[in-house]
Amino acid sequence: MRRLGIAVAFLLLLVEPAGAFRLTDSRGRELILPGPPQRIVSLVPSVTEIVYALGGEGRLVGVTDFCDWPPEATNKPRVGGMLAPNLELLVALRADLVVATTEGNRQETFDQLRRLKIPVFIVNAQRVAEVMAVIAQLGELTGRQAAVGPLTDSLMRRIKAVERAVKPYPRPKVLYVLWPEPLIVPGRLGLLTELIELAGGASVTAGEPDAHPRFSLEAVAARAPEVIILARHGADRTPLSRAPWERLTTLPAVRAGRIHSVDGSYLHRYGPRVVDGLELLARMIHPKAFR
Amino acid sequence: MTTPSPATQLLRPDPKRRLALALSVLGAALLVVAAGALLVGSASVSPRAILSVLLGGKPEGIEAVVVLNLRLPRILVAALAGGALAVAGVAFQALTRNPLADPAILGVASGAAFGVVLAQLFGLGATVVAALGLAAFAFAGALVAAGLVYLIAATDGRLPIQTLLLTGVIVGLFFSSAITVVISVVDFNRLGGVIHWLLGNLGPISGGSLAVFAALSAVGLWLVLGRARQLNLLALGEESAIQLGVDAERLKRRIFVGASLLTSSVVAFAGPIGFIGLIVPHMLRGLLGPDNRLLIPAALLAGGVFLLLADTLARTLVAPAELSVGVITAFCGAPFFVYVLRARYRAIP
Numbered sequence: 001m002r003r004l005g006i007a008v009a010f011l012l013l014l015v016e017p018a019g020a021f022r023l024t025d026s027r028g029r030e031l032i033l034p035g036p037p038q039r040i041v042s043l044v045p046s047v048t049e050i051v052y053a054l055g056g057e058g059r060l061v062g063v064t065d066f067c068d069w070p071p072e073a074t075n076k077p078r079v080g081g082m083l084a085p086n087l088e089l090l091v092a093l094r095a096d097l098v099v100a101t102t103e104g105n106r107q108e109t110f111d112q113l114r115r116l117k118i119p120v121f122i123v124n125a126q127r128v129a130e131v132m133a134v135i136a137q138l139g140e141l142t143g144r145q146a147a148v149g150p151l152t153d154s155l156m157r158r159i160k161a162v163e164r165a166v167k168p169y170p171r172p173k174v175l176y177v178l179w180p181e182p183l184i185v186p187g188r189l190g191l192l193t194e195l196i197e198l199a200g201g202a203s204v205t206a207g208e209p210d211a212h213p214r215f216s217l218e219a220v221a222a223r224a225p226e227v228i229i230l231a232r233h234g235a236d237r238t239p240l241s242r243a244p245w246e247r248l249t250t251l252p253a254v255r256a257g258r259i260h261s262v263d264g265s266y267l268h269r270y271g272p273r274v275v276d277g278l279e280l281l282a283r284m285i286h287p288k289a290f291r
Numbered sequence: 292m293t294t295p296s297p298a299t300q301l302l303r304p305d306p307k308r309r310l311a312l313a314l315s316v317l318g319a320a321l322l323v324v325a326a327g328a329l330l331v332g333s334a335s336v337s338p339r340a341i342l343s344v345l346l347g348g349k350p351e352g353i354e355a356v357v358v359l360n361l362r363l364p365r366i367l368v369a370a371l372a373g374g375a376l377a378v379a380g381v382a383f384q385a386l387t388r389n390p391l392a393d394p395a396i397l398g399v400a401s402g403a404a405f406g407v408v409l410a411q412l413f414g415l416g417a418t419v420v421a422a423l424g425l426a427a428f429a430f431a432g433a434l435v436a437a438g439l440v441y442l443i444a445a446t447d448g449r450l451p452i453q454t455l456l457l458t459g460v461i462v463g464l465f466f467s468s469a470i471t472v473v474i475s476v477v478d479f480n481r482l483g484g485v486i487h488w489l490l491g492n493l494g495p496i497s498g499g500s501l502a503v504f505a506a507l508s509a510v511g512l513w514l515v516l517g518r519a520r521q522l523n524l525l526a527l528g529e530e531s532a533i534q535l536g537v538d539a540e541r542l543k544r545r546i547f548v549g550a551s552l553l554t555s556s557v558v559a560f561a562g563p564i565g566f567i568g569l570i571v572p573h574m575l576r577g578l579l580g581p582d583n584r585l586l587i588p589a590a591l592l593a594g595g596v597f598l599l600l601a602d603t604l605a606r607t608l609v610a611p612a613e614l615s616v617g618v619i620t621a622f623c624g625a626p627f628f629v630y631v632l633r634a635r636y637r638a639i640p
Contacts, residue, residue, distance in 0.1 A: 065612065080609060083487045086611045088496070091356045092334035106484040106492065115497055117361055215474065 023140050026124040026133075027102070036143055037097035043085055043109075044101045047123060048073050049271025050135050054150055056142025062093045069273070083157040084261070087112055097121060097141065103211075125270040126189050126196070126211060128159065134270065155275045159198060162186065162282045165289045166200025174201035174285060175225035175253070176240060178212060178268070179233075180244070183220070192267055199281035200289070203226065221248065227285055228253040231264035260284040309586055313578075317592035321370060324596050328366050328603045332357065333611045342576040363615055364495040368504070369602045369616075370595035372493070373571075375508045375553040377594025380568020381549035381586050382515045385522040386543055387450050390573060391631060394433075394554035395565035397455075398462035402436020403429040403558035406465040408473055409486060410559075422500040424559075429555035436462050437551050459588075491564035491617020493602050500560055507556040512591065514549025517540055519583040526581065564598065564617045566624020571597050573631060 032276040041062035042048045048067040051060050063076045077093060080086040082104045090098065090113070098113055099121045113120050121141065125131045127245065132152045139148035174196050178184045185210070186192035187208035198202040204223040205215060228245055242259050245251075254260060266277030283290050319429045329341055340354040376394060383392040394400045394568070410428035444458040470489070472481050503506050510575075515522075521542050524532040529539050557564065572586060579585045598616070601623075605616040 035317050080612050083484055084492065084494075084613060086333050086613065088334040088357055090612055091353055091361065094353065104483075106487070108484075108488075111408055111497070112495060115495070116356060 005074060005177065014196050023121070023137060025122045025137070026130070027122045029122070031097075031119055031121050034269055037119075037141055039094050039095060039096045041079060041085075041090055041095040041098045041142065042067065043082055043098060045069070045265075046125075046269040046271045047099045047101075047134075047138060048076075049254070049269060049273060050138050051142055053272045054135070054139055054142060054144040054147040055146060056138065056147075059142050060089065060289040069271070072134060074102055074289065079233060088115065090118060098133070099123060099141070113124075126191050128191070128194055130276075131191070131270045131274060132156070135272075143149070151272065155188055155272060158275050162278055163198055163200075166282055166286045169200060169286050169289060170225040170231075171202040172285060173204050173224065173252075174227045175204050175223070177228065177230045178264075180230070183215045183217065184212050185215045187211055191274070193269060195267060195278050195281060197283075199278055199285050201281070201285040217248075220249065223254055226252045226256065226258065228259045229281070229284060230259065230261040231267065233264050233268075258284075302401040303604075306582055306585055309579070310588065313585060313589045314592065316321055317589055317596065317638065320406075320596050321592050321599070323597045324603070325370065328369070328599055329362050330357065331603060331607055332362060333606075343597050345507050354375060361495050363499075363500060365493055365602070366599060367501060368496055368561055369493050369599045371505060371508055372557045372564065373567055373594035373596070373598025374568040375511065375557050375594070376564065377590035378512055379409060379550045379553035379557075380582065380594075381572045381590045382522075382546050382553070383568065384572060385525060385583055386480040386546045387455060389450065389452055389455060390576075391452070391569065391628065392459075393566065393569035394550070394634060395563065396436065396462070396569065396628070397432045397440050398466065399437045399440070399459075399554050400552060400558055400563045400565065401463040401466035401470075402439075403555040404489060405436075405473075406430070406432025406555070407559055408470050412473070412477060413468075422497075422503040423559075426503060426559045427555055429559035430552055432466070433551040433555035433558070434548070437547060441547075442504070447466065447551035460475055484575045487615070488562050489607055489617075490615035491562045491620070492613070492615050493561055494607075495596075496560055504556055504560040506623070507552060508634035511549045511553035512587075514545055514552065515586045518545060520586050522546065522583040523581075526583075562617065564620055566620045566627065567594055567598055570620075570627050573627070 009132070019035050021031075021036045023031050025031055035089055039061045040051075040059050042060060043062065043064055045067045048060070048063045049069050051057055052070050052073060054091070057072070060076060061080045063073055065081050067073045067079050073162055077089070079089045079093070083106055096121050101123060101124055103124060105182065105188055112118055117268060121137075123137065124135045125134050132155070134154055136148050139145045144273055175198060176186055178192070179187060185205040185208065186203060187205060187210045189211040193203050193206045197206070204220070204225050205213070208215065228251070230242070230245070242261075246254055248254055262277070262280055266273050266280060296568065304432045313446050322477060334353065334357045336354050336357050344355050344358045349555050379394050380392070381392060383397060384390055386392070406428035408423060409432075410425045439451075440455070440458045440462050443462070444455045446454065474485050521532070523541065524537050525539065531533045532537050572590055575586055575589050575593055578588060598620070602616045605614040605619050608614055
């Protein structure tokens with residue numbers, strides 16, 4: 001019996017090189033590498049944030065032009081934008097793994113990387129639970145498994161604290177504006193819809209199909225939001241124009257003066273700062289709960 | 292010394308010597324530009340390393356990947372796409388007897404782009420079969436757009452310049468908005484990627500796709516080049532051409548299909564890139580005269596030189612980021628279009 005076991009183990013060794021690294025990505029595809037990746041390029045700002053939060057930046061050799069958090073990340077070599085990363089630089093950086101996402105990167109890039117024999121690991125998160133899963137995956141990839149538990153525990157604790165604080169209050173109807181023209185809102189599949197829920201609000205666009213559907217102003221008026229939250233984007237930190245919204249004086253949110261704006265980099269990325277974003281949202285939706 | 296009139300130039304016997312001279316000069320230019328494109332890039336690779344990779348000395352390592360898998364395929368795509376677009380330009384100009392005809396201005400490129408976006412929705416991508424499917428969709432889109440332009444603009448069998456240009460612009464706009472509609476309805480998240488593609492961006496494509504691209508371009512070139520002499524006769528006017536024994540309708544159909552095939556394969560494998568079919572033939576006509584037997588092969592090489600130069604600029608101007616090469620060709624092409632329009636039609640009230 002024991003001999004059989006040794007034979008099986010030996011066969012397994014033949015099939016797979018010793019120390020092979022296996023991990024399943026968010027699309028359910030198994031990544032198999034000869035060993036743990038040592039030179040990772042991140043094509044996703046959220047991924048860059050998570051890798052730094054885990055202390056795994058030692059294995060990060062390249063980031064995108066949009067990876068601006070934490071500030072140290074801007075010192076890493078840049079490989080261009082998310083749509084068209086510079087393939088020559090990826091090769092020159094001797095990347096042994098590229099972490100990318102289906103939301104923001106292009107299929108053409110994945111095809112080109114496959115031809116260059118650079119493995120790609122796809123992440124995607126549309127639920128808080130998936131954010132935690134991505135943190136765990138990146139912990140595996142960067143050899144920082146030990147940091148995963150403490151990070152996710154503290155994030156979950158803070159989420160629970162927000163939930164407890166807003167629990168006694170009724171849920172106001174919230175309109176979150178991802179993009180004003182054309183009007184784009186978080187839909188059923190969007191991470192933001194869940195965050196608004198956790199922050200004690202009821203997103204008026206929670207029933208829309210898709211993650212980021214387009215929406216019409218008339219439909220907004222019909223749903224009478226009580227709080228409107230306008231997102232700011234990227235490096236543009238100037239406040240969004242409230243004027244177009246303030247003209248809609250019949251909306252409860254406008255009459256009550258409850259139009260807020262928030263820095264989208266907290267809420268549109270799924271790094272650890274998403275919980276900072278959740279706390280901001282909760283304060284806007286339930287100012288009384290946080291007095 | 293007298294300069295020969297255009298008509299006698301066109302009917303001159305075989306221009307073999309001038310052709311050989313033009314092709315060797317342009318061929319040398321293409322080699323020089325290609326060598327330059329091979330030398331520059333974001334990854335620093337020494338000229339010596341490039342040479343040794345090209346001679347098969349270093350099959351492994353970063354240098355080999357950069358040279359063989361990234362720069363060389365991109366150079367081939369640029370040279371081929373530029374050549375195909377310039378030949379398509381010559382063909383459309385001969386067909387419409389109008390020097391402002393260009394695959395992009397006539398709306399044919401937009402039709403092909405619509406076909407490509409549809410094909411991508413069906414998931415056609417990287418394999419050889421999928422590449423053929425992609426090219427088929429693009430070709431169908433180009434034929435529909437070119438056919439529409441022709442049917443709308445033709446009055447009494449003629450194609451008046453203003454009507455032709457306006458119809459081309461309108462048909463192009465129609466297909467551009469059709470692309471936007473399809474993407475907004477199906478997957479709004481992909482809009483950014485599609486807009487990036489619509490600006491015209493060269494990238495390394497797979498060996499299979501490159502082979503399909505080259506084969507289709509060769510067929511398109513054969514369709515056009517094989518009737519270069521008849522196209523010269525067509526330039527004298529359709530009636531004169533028929534009197535000289537040209538089957539004008541058959542000729543026009545063949546050129547129409549060839550030019551659409553050339554345009555659509557470029558759109559399928561390199562994206563919509565504008566104005567090359569306008570700039571290159573016009574410059575060549577200034578140098579070589581209007582003989583299509585000279586113009587078509589010269590355009591194949593000169594188009595390659597032009598797009599390769601534009602793409603090398605696109606890769607280096609804002610490195611490590613990249614500009615869209617379509618933006619650069621349009622930046623040169625739009626003023627050029629105005630210049631040609633003003634210079635040629637100043638006399639016409």
